[in-house]
Amino acid sequence: MSRINIIGAGLAGLSAAIELAENGIASRLVSLQPSERAQSVLAEGGINGAINTMGENDEAENHFNDTLKGGVFMADPNAVENLTYGAPEIIRWLEGIGVPFNMENGDIILRNFGGQKKKRTAYARSSTGKIIMSAVIDEARKYEASGLIYRMPHHEFLRLITENGECKGVRIHDCYSNDKNSVIDLYGPVILCSGGLNGLFPGMTTGTTQNSGDVTAAVFSQGVLLGNPEMVQYHPTTIGITGKRCLVTEAARGEGGRLYIMRNGEKWYFMEEKYPELKNLMPRDVVAREMYFVRRREDCEDKVYLDMTGLDGKVWSRKLSDLREELIKYLGEDPKTTPINVKEGIHYFMGGIDTDEDHRTNLPGLFAAGECTCQYHGANRLGGNSMLGAIFGGKKAARTIISSGIYTGEDTAEPDEKITAEPFSEPASPILIERISEILLAGLGIVRNEEGLRKSLSELETLESEREYCQREKSRFRLAEAMLRGALERRESRGAHYREDYPDKNEEYRKATVAELKGGRVNISFRTLPERRKK
Amino acid sequence: MKVRLDILRCESIGSKPFWQSIDYETEDENSTVAAALTDINNSGSYIDTEERAVSHISWECSCLQKKCGACAMLINSYPRLACDSKLKEVRRNGVIRIEPLKKFPVVRDLVVDRSIMMENLKTMKLWFQEYARADETVGDIAYEGSRCLQCGCCLEVCPNFYSGGQFFGTATIVPASRLISAVPESQRKEVFREYRKHGYEGCGKSLACRSVCPAGIDIEDLLVNSNAAAVWKRRKRKLKNGKKD
Ligand SMILES: Cc1cc2nc3c(=O)[nH]c(=O)nc-3n(C[C@H](O)[C@H](O)[C@H](O)COP(=O)(O)OP(=O)(O)OC[C@H]3O[C@@H](n4cnc5c(N)ncnc54)[C@H](O)[C@@H]3O)c2cc1C
Ligand code: SF4
Ligand code: SF4
Ligand code: FES
Numbered sequence: 001m002s003r004i005n006i007i008g009a010g011l012a013g014l015s016a017a018i019e020l021a022e023n024g025i026a027s028r029l030v031s032l033q034p035s036e037r038a039q040s041v042l043a044e045g046g047i048n049g050a051i052n053t054m055g056e057n058d059e060a061e062n063h064f065n066d067t068l069k070g071g072v073f074m075a076d077p078n079a080v081e082n083l084t085y086g087a088p089e090i091i092r093w094l095e096g097i098g099v100p101f102n103m104e105n106g107d108i109i110l111r112n113f114g115g116q117k118k119k120r121t122a123y124a125r126s127s128t129g130k131i132i133m134s135a136v137i138d139e140a141r142k143y144e145a146s147g148l149i150y151r152m153p154h155h156e157f158l159r160l161i162t163e164n165g166e167c168k169g170v171r172i173h174d175c176y177s178n179d180k181n182s183v184i185d186l187y188g189p190v191i192l193c194s195g196g197l198n199g200l201f202p203g204m205t206t207g208t209t210q211n212s213g214d215v216t217a218a219v220f221s222q223g224v225l226l227g228n229p230e231m232v233q234y235h236p237t238t239i240g241i242t243g244k245r246c247l248v249t250e251a252a253r254g255e256g257g258r259l260y261i262m263r264n265g266e267k268w269y270f271m272e273e274k275y276p277e278l279k280n281l282m283p284r285d286v287v288a289r290e291m292y293f294v295r296r297r298e299d300c301e302d303k304v305y306l307d308m309t310g311l312d313g314k315v316w317s318r319k320l321s322d323l324r325e326e327l328i329k330y331l332g333e334d335p336k337t338t339p340i341n342v343k344e345g346i347h348y349f350m351g352g353i354d355t356d357e358d359h360r361t362n363l364p365g366l367f368a369a370g371e372c373t374c375q376y377h378g379a380n381r382l383g384g385n386s387m388l389g390a391i392f393g394g395k396k397a398a399r400t401i402i403s404s405g406i407y408t409g410e411d412t413a414e415p416d417e418k419i420t421a422e423p424f425s426e427p428a429s430p431i432l433i434e435r436i437s438e439i440l441l442a443g444l445g446i447v448r449n450e451e452g453l454r455k456s457l458s459e460l461e462t463l464e465s466e467r468e469y470c471q472r473e474k475s476r477f478r479l480a481e482a483m484l485r486g487a488l489e490r491r492e493s494r495g496a497h498y499r500e501d502y503p504d505k506n507e508e509y510r511k512a513t514v515a516e517l518k519g520g521r522v523n524i525s526f527r528t529l530p531e532r533r534k535k
Numbered sequence: 536m537k538v539r540l541d542i543l544r545c546e547s548i549g550s551k552p553f554w555q556s557i558d559y560e561t562e563d564e565n566s567t568v569a570a571a572l573t574d575i576n577n578s579g580s581y582i583d584t585e586e587r588a589v590s591h592i593s594w595e596c597s598c599l600q601k602k603c604g605a606c607a608m609l610i611n612s613y614p615r616l617a618c619d620s621k622l623k624e625v626r627r628n629g630v631i632r633i634e635p636l637k638k639f640p641v642v643r644d645l646v647v648d649r650s651i652m653m654e655n656l657k658t659m660k661l662w663f664q665e666y667a668r669a670d671e672t673v674g675d676i677a678y679e680g681s682r683c684l685q686c687g688c689c690l691e692v693c694p695n696f697y698s699g700g701q702f703f704g705t706a707t708i709v710p711a712s713r714l715i716s717a718v719p720e721s722q723r724k725e726v727f728r729e730y731r732k733h734g735y736e737g738c739g740k741s742l743a744c745r746s747v748c749p750a751g752i753d754i755e756d757l758l759v760n761s762n763a764a765a766v767w768k769r770r771k772r773k774l775k776n777g778k779k780d
Contacts, residue, residue, distance in 0.1 A: 033603075036684065037598070037603040037604065038597075041603055042602055095668060098663055099669065125678070134680075134710065134713065138663070141657055141661060141662050145657050145662075151653075153653070176646075176648060178548050208598050209596055241599075243569060243570050244600065246600055429579075431577070
C-alpha cells in the first residue's frame with residue numbers, strides 16, 4: 001500500500017499525520033530524533049487564535065489584519081485568511097485533546113503578544129510548545145497503535161526520489177544502523193515538515209541543532225522553489241548561553257516587561273516614546289531594529305535592558321514561572337528584582353520552501369508545511385503565529401492530499417520500501433559550515449546594504465572555488481546564495497529585511513521573492529501576490 | 536579551565552567498548568559537557584592521551600537548554616543532561632567520566648536506543664480515546680504531567696525498571712498522570728488498570744528517581760494524585776460494595 005511520507009515530527013509533521021490518520025490514511029513519520037526533541041517543544045509564549053474570551057470583541061478578521069500587516073503585506077492573503085479563520089478551531093481542538101492552557105472561570109485566557117492590539121494568545125505558562133506537544137504526541141500515539149502512523153524516529157532525509165519532474169518518494173538513512181551507507185527508499189507522496197534553517201547559523205539561533213537546513217538545501221538543489229529566502233527574523237530579546245542564543249519569550253513584554261537603554265545616565269524607554277500605541281509590543285522586526293539603532297547612539301550605553309521588575313507576584317507564579325527559573329539559572333539574576341540585559345538573536349525563518357495556499361510545492365507529489373516553508377508570515381512573523389502555522393499548515397497539506405485524489409490507496413508499481421546500500425554524501429564539514437555562517441551573518445544582519453551583500457556573495461564564490469565539495473556541501477552553498485541574492489535583489493526595506501541604501505518600502509516589491517536553481521545558478525524573480533478572494 | 540574527559544567509546548552495535556581520555560581546555564568558565572563534545576567534534580584534530588586521533592564522538596543533542604532530553608548520559612556515574620552539566624560543577628579531581636546510559640542498548644558511543652520508552656507509552660495506551668479537557672481544577676497536574684522530557688534519567692536509577700519488564704517507571708508514570716487527571720468516563724477503567732499494572736504495582740516508592748529528574752518534576756506529588764484516582768478510588772468502590780479495605 002502506498003503511504004504518505006512525512007519528513008519531520010514537530011508540530012507540522014504530527015498534525016499532518018493525525019489529520020491523515022483521522023481520514024484513514026496511513027503515513028510514515030520520519031525524523032532525525034523523536035518528536036519529544038523537536039524544536040516545537042521549545043516554543044514558550046503561546047499560540048494565536050481569535051477565540052475572544054477576554055471580552056475584547058476580537059474576531060478572526062482582526063487576526064487576519066494583524067498578521068498581514070505584521071508581515072508588511074507580503075503574505076498570500078488567501079492563505080492568511082485560511083490560517084486566521086481556522087485558528088479558533090485549532091485552539092479548541094488542542095483544548096479537546098487535553099492541553100492544559102491557562103484558564104479562568106472555565107475557559108482559556110489569552111495574553112497580549114507583539115503586533116496585535118487584542119489579547120489573542122493562548123498559553124500554558126511559558127512552556128506552551130512543550131505542553132502542546134505532549135498532548136499532540138499522545139494523540140498521534142493513538143493512531144500509531146492502530147497502525148495508521150508508523151514512526152521512523154532516528155532517520156535522516158537524504159533526497160527526494162523524482163521522475164519526470166514529479167516527486168515519487170524519499171531516500172532516507174537509518175542513523176541507528178551499523179551500516180553507515182545503508183539507505184531506504186520510501187515511495188509515495190511526501191510532505192516536508194523539517195523546520196527552520198538554524199544549521200546555517202550554528203550557535204547563533206534560539207532553536208535546535210537538529211534543524212540543519214540540509215533538507216531545504218537538498219530539495220532546492222533538486223529543483224524545488226524557495227520563497228522569500230532573505231526573510232530572517234531576529235528576536236529582540238535573547239541572552240547568550242553556552243552554545244546558543246536563549247530566548248526570553250515575548251510573553252515577558254506581553255505581561256508588562258519594558259525595554260530601556262541608559263541615555264545620558266537615565267533610563268530611556270525608547271519603544272514607549274516612539275510607539276505610544278503598541279509600545280514594547282511592536283512587531284519583532286521593529287523592536288529589533290530600534291534596539292540595533294539605540295545601541296549605536298552616541299548618547300546611549302550599548303546595552304538594552306528588559307525590565308520586568310514591575311510585574312506582580314501572581315504573574316510570576318502563574319504565567320512566567322518557567323521563564324524566571326530559566327533566567328535565574330543562566331544569568332544568576334532574578335528578573336523579578338533585576339532588569340536583564342538582552343540582545344537581538346536569530347529566531348525564525350519566514351522564508352523557505354515555496355508553497356501555494358494548499359501547501360503544494362512546484363513538484364507534483366511534494367508538499368511542505370511548518371517553519372520549513374515560506375507560508376503565512378510574509379516579511380515578519382508575529383509571535384504565536386508559528387505554532388499555529390505549523391499545526392494549521394500540517395493539517396492543510398494533509399487535506400490537500402486527501403481531496404486531490406493523489407492518494408489512491410492502491411499499490412504502487414515500485415516496491416514500497418527498497419533497501420539499497422550505496423554510499424551517500426558525508427555530513428558537511430563543521431569548518432565549512434562555520435565559514436558559510438560567517439559570510440551569511442555579515443550580509444544578512446538586521447541592517448543590510450548592497451555593498452555588504454555583494455561582498456558576502458563574492459566571498460561565498462571564492463570559498464566555493466577553493467576545493468571540491470560533497471553534494472551536501474554544494475547544496476548548502478546554493479541555499480546560502482539564494483538567501484543572499486534574495487536580499488540583494490529586494491531593493492527596498494520591508495519587515496525583517498532592512499536595507500539602509502533603500503530604507504523605505506516600495507510597492508513594486510510587494511511581491512513574493514522566488515528563488516530557483518537553473519543550470520547550477522540561483523535565479524531570483526518576484527511573483528505578484530494574489531488578490532484576496534471575495535467571500 | 537582544563538579537564539580530562541574519560542569517554543566510553545563504542546564504534547558500532549556489538550563492537551567492543553573502550554575508554555578514551557582527552558585533555559580538553561576552554562576559556563568559557565560556564566562551558567558544559569555538551570559544549571566540550573561539540574568543540575572536540577568540530578575541531579576534528581583532537582588526539583587522546585595515548586596520542587591516538589579522536590574520531591567523531593556520537594551523541595545526541597537538540598535544544599542545548601535542557602528542554603528536550605536528547606543529551607542524557609552518565610556523567611561521573613550520574614544520569615544527567617550534557618547540556619546542563621557545567622564542566623566546573625561535574626568534574627571530580629579534574630576528571631569527568633562520560634558513558635552512555637546503561638539501561639538501554641548502545642547504538643554508538645554515547646547514543647543509546649531509548650525506543651522502549653515510546654513502546655511502553657504505547658503499551659500503556661497513553662492517549663485520550665475521545666474529547667478530554669484539562670480545565671483549571673486539574674490544570675496543574677496536567678501541566679506537570681506534560682513536562683516529561685523522555686530523557687530516561689529516572690529509569691537509569693530506578694531499582695525496579697529494566698527494559699522489557701512490566702514496570703515502566705517514572706518516564707511513564709509522569710505522562711500517565713496527565714491522562715489520569717482528565718480521563719473521560721468511558722476510558723477510566725482501562726486507564727486505571729494499565730496504570731496499576733505498569734506503574735503503581737512495581738514502584739517501591741523509594742523516590743530515587745526524583746532527585747535525578749532534570750526537569751525537576753515533582754514525581755511524588757503526581758504519584759499521590761494518580762494513586763488517589765486509580766488505586767484508592769477502587770478501594771472506595773469496594774468499600775461501597777460492602778467489602779473490607
Ligand atoms: C525558543 C523558541 C520559542 C518559540 N516560541 C514560540 C511561541 O511562543 N509561539 C509560536 O507560535 N512559535 C514559537 N516558536 C517557533 C515554533 O516553535 C516553531 O516555528 C515551530 O514549532 C516549528 O514547527 P515545525 O513542525 O515546523 O518544525 P520543528 O518542530 O522544528 O520540527 C522539525 C522536524 O524536522 C525533523 N528534521 C529536521 N531535519 C531533518 C532531516 N535532515 N531528516 C529528518 N528529519 C529532519 C526534526 O527531527 C523535527 O522532527 C519558538 C521557537 C523557539 C526556538
Ligand atoms: S520511586 Fe523508586 S521504584 Fe518508583 S519509579 Fe522512582 S526509583 Fe523507581
Ligand atoms: S520523569 Fe524526569 S527523568 Fe524521567 S524521563 Fe521524564 S524528564 Fe526524564
Ligand atoms: S540538548 Fe536538549 S536537553 Fe540537552
